[in-house]
Amino acid sequence: MTEDxxxxxxxxxxxxxxxPEVDKPIYRKPGFDGRITTLGRMEELISAFLKKxxxxxxxxxxxxxxMLGLSIPVYGRYERAFSKMTVTRMIHLCEILGFMPxxxxxxxxxxxxxxxxxxxxxxxxxxxxxxxxxxxTTRDLIRLLQRMIPDDNASERGINGGTxxxx
Numbered sequence: 001m002t003e004d005x006x007x008x009x010x011x012x013x014x015x016x017x018x019x020p021e022v023d024k025p026i027y028r029k030p031g032f033d034g035r036i037t038t039l040g041r042m043e044e045l046i047s048a049f050l051k052k053x054x055x056x057x058x059x060x061x062x063x064x065x066x067m068l069g070l071s072i073p074v075y076g077r078y079e080r081a082f083s084k085m086t087v088t089r090m091i092h093l094c095e096i097l098g099f100m101p102x103x104x105x106x107x108x109x110x111x112x113x114x115x116x117x118x119x120x121x122x123x124x125x126x127x128x129x130x131x132x133x134x135x136x137t138t139r140d141l142i143r144l145l146q147r148m149i150p151d152d153n154a155s156e157r158g159i160n161g162g163t164x165x166x167x
Contacts, residue, residue, distance in 0.1 A: 031111045032120075040081070042108040047081040049107040053097050054079070067096050102127055 009015075014027040021039045028036045037045075054064055065075035068089070077083035085093075094101055106113065106124050114120035130138065 029111060031109075032115075032117055037109070043081040043084060045108040046085065046104055047079050049104050050093065050097075051079045053099055053103075057097055059097075064096060068092060100127075100131065 009027055013029050015030060015036070016025045017028050017036045019026055019028075019039050030036050054061070061072050061076055061079070065072045068075060074083070078085055078089075090101060090104060093099075094104075102124065106120070110117065110120040110124075112120075113123040130141075133141065
């Protein structure tokens with residue numbers, strides 16, 4: 001099992017690292033510059049994104065907090081990276097502030113979207129374009145893209161969702 005786990009980590013580019021927020025070694029994927037962003041720094045990046053997005057909507061903390069069922073000071077802890085956000089809270093914020101989870105996650109870990117900053121930006125741009133397409137266009141585009149992927153690659157990556165590729 002140890003060899004399989006080592007292969008798993010290696011295949012995903014994970015490296016052992018220490019993080020001030022965790023008392024044991026953890027495995028992470030380095031960013032574009034080869035360095036690993038600490039968990040605390042990612043929290044700061046998420047918090048900055050949240051504040052920037054709220055302000056872009058012209059809303060104050062006092063406007064947003066009650067929509068989340070929170071007091072202003074409690075909500076403010078998210079924007080100051082004092083409180084860690086749960087996934088359910090992130091979804092609720094997406095509903096209120098009108099962003100997609102991918103937008104917030106990209107701020108903290110853009111390296112998950114490509115090998116270079118340019119590739120990552122291209123993937124994010126494509127995701128934004130896709131979510132703005134009409135549903136009929138999206139379906140047509142899926143069928144077109146499925147035809148472009150060899151059957152062996154599509155089944156390995158779960159692209160067909162268990163269905164036959166449209167030919």
